[in-house]
Amino acid sequence: MSPTTSIRSVIGIGQPVKNNGLTRLFSQRPSPEGLTTALPLRSMMSKDGEIELLTQGAEAEALEYLSARPIHSVIMSSFIRDNGLVSDFNRGRFYSYRDRCGRIEGVALVGHATLFETSSDAALAAFARLVYNSDKVHMIMGEEARVEQFWRHFTACGSVTHHIGRELLFAQHSTMLGKRWSQTRNTVHGMRLATLEDLSVVMTTHARMACEELGLVDPIVADPKGFPDRCARRIGQRRVWVLIENGSLVFKADIVADTPDAIYLEGIYVNPEKRGQGYGLSCLTQLSRNLLKRTGSICLLVNERNHKAHTFYRRAGFRLQSYYTTILLQNGSVK
Numbered sequence: 136m137s138p139t140t141s142i143r144s145v146i147g148i149g150q151p152v153k154n155n156g157l158t159r160l161f162s163q164r165p166s167p168e169g170l171t172t173a174l175p176l177r178s179m180m181s182k183d184g185e186i187e188l189l190t191q192g193a194e195a196e197a198l199e200y201l202s203a204r205p206i207h208s209v210i211m212s213s214f215i216r217d218n219g220l221v222s223d224f225n226r227g228r229f230y231s232y233r234d235r236c237g238r239i240e241g242v243a244l245v246g247h248a249t250l251f252e253t254s255s256d257a258a259l260a261a262f263a264r265l266v267y268n269s270d271k272v273h274m275i276m277g278e279e280a281r282v283e284q285f286w287r288h289f290t291a292c293g294s295v296t297h298h299i300g301r302e303l304l305f306a307q308h309s310t311m312l313g314k315r316w317s318q319t320r321n322t323v324h325g326m327r328l329a330t331l332e333d334l335s336v337v338m339t340t341h342a343r344m345a346c347e348e349l350g351l352v353d354p355i356v357a358d359p360k361g362f363p364d365r366c367a368r369r370i371g372q373r374r375v376w377v378l379i380e381n382g383s384l385v386f387k388a389d390i391v392a393d394t395p396d397a398i399y400l401e402g403i404y405v406n407p408e409k410r411g412q413g414y415g416l417s418c419l420t421q422l423s424r425n426l427l428k429r430t431g432s433i434c435l436l437v438n439e440r441n442h443k444a445h446t447f448y449r450r451a452g453f454r455l456q457s458y459y460t461t462i463l464l465q466n467g468s469v470k
Contacts, residue, residue: 183257184240186265189220189229197229200239201252205396206306206434206456207278208252211244213392213399217372230265232258249275256284263288275462278304282460296465303445305453306397306434309427323417326386329375331367336384337375338366340404376422378414385409386418390426398426400435419451 189197194215201208201215211229218224227246233239234257241258243251245265249272253259263285266272275282275289279301289295329337342355342362354362369375374390385406392399405415426433436459437444445455 184232184234184261186261187231187233189231189242191219191221193231194220196239197231197242200231200242202396203254204252205394206304206432208242209394209397209399209434210392211242211250211252212394212396214244216394227271230262232261245269246271247273251277251281251285253281259285260288264292267292273464275464276459279458279460282462286462298463298465300461300463301439302436302459302461303439304434304436304456304459305445305448306432306456307423307427307452307454308432309430311427311452323378323386323414323421325380326376326378326418326421328373329370329377329387331370333375333377333379334363334367334370336379336382337370337377337387338363340384340387341366341389341402344402344404376418378418385414388419388422393430395430397432397434398430400433403435415447416451419448423452 197220198212198215201212205212214222214225215229220229225244225246226248227244230243230245231239232241232243232253232255234255240255241251241253241262243249243253243262243265245262246269249266251259251262253262259281266275267289275285277285338355342353345354346352366375369389374393376386376388376390377384378386383406384404386409387402387404388400389402390398391401403415403419405418409415423433433453434456435448435453437448439458
């Protein structure tokens with residue numbers, strides 16, 4: 136097992152599969168039809184406040200709210216920065232929750248991957264009811280305690296078929312730069328941003344990780360147009376880092392979300408023939424050092440059972456921040 140972060144992309148769509156007792160999803164291409172069904176109205180009142188569908192022009196307010204906890208809201212913040220509030224690439228719709236005085240108490244992305252950031256139980260309850268009445272939701276992900284609270288409100292609306300997985304959020308911060316980088320290993324020459332000329336090796340490696348680690352059907356076969364398009368888009372965004380030696384991929388890391396306050400990594404790969412030789416640790420340490428020069432924190436999620444990966448990330452300077460829960464809903468179980 137390679138020391139990887141989960142590669143079930145939060146922006147993706149796919150079929151649930153079992154892996155070491157957990158259920159995971161892998162991505163398919165974004166499309167207008169894939170967007171979660173929006174509520175018939177632009178807003179929905181509750182006894183405590185109001186849910187509102189966020190549209191173009193509300194980006195600044197949403198980002199300001201999400202900035203309070205940057206490593207926990209990095210994916211939503213990056214989606215808004217990258218795509219705006221309304222985009223097929225978000226694979227869902229953004230909503231806010233306001234109390235009766237108009238103060239914002241929550242922002243949620245409701246869609247295939249449902250994420251939320253809230254500061255009140257009323258917001259959690261309102262978002263839970265909203266998600267329950269949406270028919271395109273496959274995954275709910277967030278901090279363990281908040282997801283448990285969300286789930287109590289959700290199941291109050293009715294039971295659904297689901298699977299639960301647990302992950303650990305690891306992070307390191309720019310404040311650590313002066314404390315430990317004197318111990319940094321030698322510079323890795325040749326590590327660089329991937330280009331479209333690298334698309335084939337990046338794509339096949341990512342697909343192999345999906346097959347081997349998640350037990351999925353080869354996404355290149357299952358989605359021959361969308362999967363390459365997604366890989367090419369991420370390369371075009373300058374978010375895939377690689378080390379290639381003699382035509383062989385030695386190391387890969389994907390930046391899934393990128394903001395001035397936090398960066399979220401996924402799909403970290405080390406060639407099996409190079410493992411145990413320090414390549415992965417040197418590459419990740421160097422990448423972390425470079426990224427932390429322009430962002431406040433770097434974070435990633437790791438399966439709670441992947442103890443080798445926990446050790447690997449700790450050696451690279453990452454520290455456990457919190458526990459995360461992923462709830463996967465069986466297709467069609469909502470509504």
